[in-house]
Amino acid sequence: MLEGAKPLDVGIPAQVFATRASMPYEVRVCGPAPGLVTGGDGLSYGVAHGLDALEWADTVFVPGYRFPDRDDPPQAVLDALIAAHARGARLAAISTGAFALAATGLLDGKRATTHWHYTRALMARHPLVQVDENVLFVDEGSVLTSAGAASGIDLCLHILRGDLGVAASNHAARRLVAAPYRSGGQAQYVPRSVPEPLGERFAATREWALHRLGEPLTLEALARHAAVSPRTFSRRFAEDTGYTPMQWVMRARVDLARELLERSERSVEQIATDVGLGTGANLRLHFQRILGTTPSEYRRTFTRGE
Helix, strand or coil, X not given: CCCCECHHHHHHHHHHCCCCCCCCCCCCCECCCCEXXXXXXXXXXXXXXXXXXXXXXXXXXXXXXXXXXXCCXXXXXXXXXXXXXXXXXXXXXXXXXXXHHHHCCCCCCCXXXXXXXXXXXXXXXXXXXXXXXXXXXXXXXXXXXXXXXXXXXXXXHHHHHHHHCHHHHHHHHHHHCXXXXXXXXXXXXXXXXXXXXXXXXXXXXXXXXXXXXXXXXXXXXXXXXXXXXXXXXXXXXXXXXXXXXXXXXXXXXXXXXXXXXXXXCCCHHHHHHHCCCCCHHHHHHHHHHHHCCCHHHHHHHCCCCC
């Protein structure tokens, strides 16, 4: 945690990965030195750990902080981040925390993003970073970045989904009252207002569809539920989620299949029917295309420790 740390950027990973019996994580908050850190927006933080905590961490989150385009973080912080990454830790930045990761050189030649207000500054200050200003988050494997504070939730759920599976991620999303998944590739900022009633209507249609994944779902049926034309529905749906309606439905079906593979003994053929994909061959095809693995291998991955 750096001087001027943004409250939401600090709170989101702390809450998603909170130390609790149901979660295999231990959260420690650290800074350049233990003690009081002056945060942003009138808040300060009592930080219990110094940089030695990075020698222990498997994942290091860097929250956004004030004036990231003026000065780099202290060299001791950059050295600790580099050392943590070198020993295999995963580094994840929320919002302007990307500037700290960029200052280490670990983002050189890689894609990254940050809050839309600072993307041009990140490009100018770190020209070797491939800044993408139109996404919610970027996963480069051991180094991840996200846009503004709310997209930090998307990034954390993305990490949780990879670590523990879709059931755990969906449970955390419900606890946070957040969307279970949004595309990291969707635009972070749409420069026009969206009428709120229509936004609520589209959310209701997504919820309606999630309860009917085993049934035929067409673009026309989704648009009819939202009471708009298929053309309007397609355009606005992509703006809201980063996917076309049918891409979203397919990913929702694959995610439900993942949850059933993790939590049930149903066969692949039975699960394919349950999620609306018809046959095991069809499920395997889309599983491979979206996740790069097979249903059987995915099930083995999440049952090895049981």
